[in-house]
Amino acid sequence: MGKLNYQKIEGKFTGKDILSLDQFDATDLLILFKHTAEMKKLAEKSTPSDILKGTLTTLIFYEPSSRTFGSFGAAIKRLGGTTVDIQNPQQFSSVAKGETLEDTIRTFESYSNAIVMRHPQSGAAALAAEAAEHSPIINAGDGVGEHPTQALLDLYTIYEHVGRLDNLTVLMAGDILNGRTVHSLIRGLSLYKNNTVYLLSPKRLKLNAEDLKEFSSRGVKLVEIESEKEIPKDASVWYWTRVQKERFENLEEYEKIKHAFIVTPDLMKKYAAKDMILMHPLPRVGEIETTVDPDPRAVYLRHQMRNGMYVRMALMALVLGRV
């Protein structure tokens, strides 16, 4: 909030904006994951909870979303909290009349204890945090920038299945240039020692030079590859992503490269380790064949998705000072 933007968590979540993965260190993640495991137990037993009773969170999404929007809503409601839901404000609210982001945020913070926002512009979450006087802002994706809660659930899923977050070989594939989930996850993996991330994408969708330099300087080893043949066979995690159509000006170009890399049972057979996990932030639009879904290593529609709700339950309870 205000000057507190990008404030480090340092073990204290209450009242803080959650804008970037860079606010977290390994200890903060451990605290969050401990609470996440508790939330998981609570949700699995369907135990009624009033942890967030009396709180109201505004969910304001300027970009389409069903999963993240639904996941935050479900997380808050499972803990007895309530939400004001606003989707497409550019169409249905005063934003359509030309209201600034700052005014919209000031308005909704006067009703609520926290604001979860998705916006098409990179940096919008930080602007919202500057405008807000008392409500913490949770970034639910800002353009090609970041998607911190997605990275938190991705890291939790890796931790749960692989048992560690260091000494990993990870393959990320698809839209490495525009994928905000990829950007946040690389930031997360760079908090741990000895991680190597292979980045498989068409040339046109490689990390931009600035991000490559910035991420590499954090100690994570990044290896750019352009062919399936270069996939390391010992990767513990494959993180597949869709090519981000909405970031293309020229749709013909999108059509040409949208399916450059597709996961098929055959690709898994050739290159995937026995105990790896296949992840995807979803939605998928053809880049993982549905015939791969029954493979027990495919966790995207099972564990990864539910973990999103558990991590958001834990995060909201921490930010609102209820655990």
Ligand code: NCD
């Ligand atoms: C991702 C996003 O919005 O960045 N989706 C999500 O939040 N689960 C990935 C995507 O849209 O490709």
